[in-house]
Amino acid sequence: MKKLFALILALCMILTLTAVSAESERTTVVFWNSWTGGDGDALQALVTKFNESQNEVYVDMTRTTSFGDMLQTNLPTKEAADLILLNCNDLNKYGSYLLPINDIWENTSLKEEDFSSAYLGMAKVGDDLFGIPFQITTYMMYYNKDLLAAAGVEKIPATFAEWTEAAQKITALSTADKPIYGSGLFYCYNGQNQSVMQRFGTGYMIEGDEENGYKPNLLDNQALADALIWMKNLYDNGDNPKERDIDSMMAAGQIGLMTNGGWLKGRLDASGVNYGITKLPTVTGEDQSDWALGDLNCFMMTTSATEETKNAAYKFIDWWFTGSGLEGQDVTQGIDYSGITPNAEWSISMCYVNAYLPTVNSPEYQAVETLVAVSPSATAQVQMFTEVGTLFWSDAAALHGQMVEEWVFNGPTNPTYEDVQNFLAPYQDDLASYIAEYYQ
Structure with missing residues (x-):
């Protein structure tokens, strides 16, 4: 019996050592x-x-x-x-x-x-x-199917004009007990804002390359001005909230249209809200596959x-x-x-x-x-803010969030193109200083 016990013990030790050896x-x-x-x-x-x-x-x-x-x-x-x-x-x-x-x-x-x-x-x-x-x-467009149906919006917006029209109709469903907003832009969230703004046709905040030089691209930029005016009008007209936690409002059924990434999907699934996902709009609606910004x-x-x-x-x-x-x-x-x-x-x-x-x-x-x-086209634009890997990318991205919030909440009502130019001038100077800091 002792010999059998010793044999079993020896085998166990061998197996243990073999496992440890294999792991090591x-x-x-x-x-x-x-x-x-x-x-x-x-x-x-x-x-x-x-x-x-x-x-x-x-x-x-x-x-x-x-x-x-x-x-x-x-x-x-x-x-x-x-x-x-x-x-x-x-x-x-x-x-x-x-x-x-x-x-x-x-x-x-x-x-x-x-x-x-x-x-x-x-x-x-x-x-x-x-x-x-x-x-x-x-970034994609999330939409609340029930709110669109209740507001009589039959077509999922493919243009920014359609977004505006749908947002107005959805906001009209709001009550004192449950505020509802047709639009859910994060004015503090630079990535989500830029994913929309570049679809207006504006280029990077800073353009050029290291060999030929960089230059800021905020002033004399009609597409950027159009985007900023559109974003501000949504807020001034009461169709977009000032709150920062738009995700929670979407999950609570208070937002009709918003932009976000795939990470929101799990939260909405858990909330039970009836939602859909599609490409973000563009100015014409015919080139939605030309951007995959994120x-x-x-x-x-x-x-x-x-x-x-x-x-x-x-x-x-x-x-x-x-x-x-x-x-x-x-x-x-x-x-x-x-x-x-x-x-x-x-x-x-x-x-x-x-x-x-x-x-x-x-x-x-x-x-x-x-x-x-x-899914975007094979040649879709994929980069935001500045060219990938530029040393001033983080600075420009951070400036973007400050710029949009300041414009939307404190800019003039019924803004004009000239209003946008006057507002953007100091931010243009800030971008120029980033270029000088890193590349001159």
């Missing part, structure tokens, strides 16, 4: 990002699935609201994560601490031609590739990575686009969702348009009417 042989990839909300929970579930699906690589993911601070503190000392999710507009800010990943095509099953050239181009500096598209946060976040490698951890991270990125997801969805609309890739699952569940063409062209993606409806 895995290459650990440290992965940082700022996805701390519900979408981050979905990301964590997918990372866990990857870790459980193989025994070569372990992805150790940290989600934090201190992501930016962690990068600034740890990148210079090469103690940062190997892999990060970074907005392409921060390429120049952190460029010296990022690794080119031109060799990813040779070391994975991924193909460059399988990615949208417009989005992949945002992750390049010169001929060097620094990122693989993870998430496109394109942000692009990419998988990027830092200089803290070793050759071993970089190659291990490549395996995770490869799996993200070609592996198997959580397999949690049923067969619906005649489409089997049980074997979709993590990339497709992320895009479909979060309502994010995708840069990976095999996903975009898949029957699972094409079966989602909302995603198809908001």
